[in-house]
Amino acid sequence: MDKLVITGKTPLKGEVTISGAKNAAVAILPAALLIDGICTIENLPNISDVKISCEILEALGAKINWISNNAITIDTRTISSTTAPLDLTRKFRASYYLIGALLGRFKSVEVGMPGGCKLGARPIDQHIKGFEALGATVDVLQGKISAYANNLVGNSIYLDVVSVGATINVMLASVLAKGTTVIENVAKEPHIVDVANFLNTMGADIRGAGTDVIKINGVDKLEGNTTYSVVPDQIEAGTFMLAAIASRGDLVIKNCITKHLDCISAKIIEIGGHVSELGGDSLRVWCNERPGKATIKTLPYPRLPYRFTISVWSCSFNG
Numbered sequence: 001m002d003k004l005v006i007t008g009k010t011p012l013k014g015e016v017t018i019s020g021a022k023n024a025a026v027a028i029l030p031a032a033l034l035i036d037g038i039c040t041i042e043n044l045p046n047i048s049d050v051k052i053s054c055e056i057l058e059a060l061g062a063k064i065n066w067i068s069n070n071a072i073t074i075d076t077r078t079i080s081s082t083t084a085p086l087d088l089t090r091k092f093r094a095s096y097y098l099i100g101a102l103l104g105r106f107k108s109v110e111v112g113m114p115g116g117c118k119l120g121a122r123p124i125d126q127h128i129k130g131f132e133a134l135g136a137t138v139d140v141l142q143g144k145i146s147a148y149a150n151n152l153v154g155n156s157i158y159l160d161v162v163s164v165g166a167t168i169n170v171m172l173a174s175v176l177a178k179g180t181t182v183i184e185n186v187a188k189e190p191h192i193v194d195v196a197n198f199l200n201t202m203g204a205d206i207r208g209a210g211t212d213v214i215k216i217n218g219v220d221k222l223e224g225n226t227t228y229s230v231v232p233d234q235i236e237a238g239t240f241m242l243a244a245i246a247s248r249g250d251l252v253i254k255n256c257i258t259k260h261l262d263c264i265s266a267k268i269i270e271i272g273g274h275v276s277e278l279g280g281d282s283l284r285v286w287c288n289e290r291p292g293k294a295t296i297k298t299l300p301y302p303r304l305p306y307r308f309t310i311s312v313w314s315c316s317f318n319g
Contacts, residue, residue, distance in 0.1 A: 034202075097172060157170060205218075245291055271294045
């Protein structure tokens with residue numbers, strides 16, 4: 001798709017059901033490689049990144065069965081390769097989670113540079129720092145990342161910058177490592193908590209996800225045989241909330257975790273919109289007049305994510 005053409009001055013009204021979080025799904029699918037068994041994953045968003053992730057898992061030897069458009073079973077007892085197809089891993093950024101998962105379970109992995117990015121533009125140095133602290137050797141050559149280890153041993157790791165990707169990737173590599181790993185200065189986003197919850201459901205021992213410090217006590221094996229539902233997408237929910245305000249509409253947003261949307265709700269109220277919790281997992285968002293102005297400063301979760309800055313700006317000046 002080259003462009004979107006939007007014809008305005010039509011208030012958005014009605015109900016919308018939020019999909020599973022993309023950022024959680026693209027990490028949970030590689031995380032399934034740590035399981036020596038079968039798991040069922042529900043509430044997957046029906047998007048290309050999820051489908052490519054499943055193609056990669058199948059190329060590695062996993063057996064995937066689509067139960068519906070948003071649910072699959074994965075059998076990772078049949079993994080036969082730790083070299084991911086380079087043409088597929090280069091298609092999207094989150095393919096780097098394959099490194100932590102395959103390194104964690106099989107102690108060896110080779111993938112293409114995620115998303116075709118170069119290290120200078122989209123650095124993964126904190127990922128590498130974490131893998132090396134656990135005892136791995138990592139090489140980045142000719143558009144490929146290779147990592148291997150005789151054994152992975154828990155360690156104390158301080159991330160120099162708060163990184164969602166590095167937090168999840170080091171967590172994946174630590175789950176089956178010997179001993180205890182403590183990762184400090186970690187990101188706190190809901191999808192990090194969701195990945196930790198998924199792994200704990202499968203038998204991992206991860207504590208502190210959602211705080212500044214994550215502690216992982218290594219276990220011998222993850223056996224799965226459990227069903228897990230991906231957390232609702234806070235970015236999608238927040239975007240619909242702001243679209244309702246920008247159009248002076250009235251939306252009921254279902255399948256959301258209202259706590260994850262507190263920073264968005266606060267800005268909506270500040271510019272003259274209205275947010276009402278309907279109980280359970282639903283919100284009503286509406287606006288009857290031109291929104292006012294707001295000062296916007298983006299910071300890591302739980303504060304306002306940078307993805308919403310344009311939407312809030314549009315509400316303030318184009319309502």
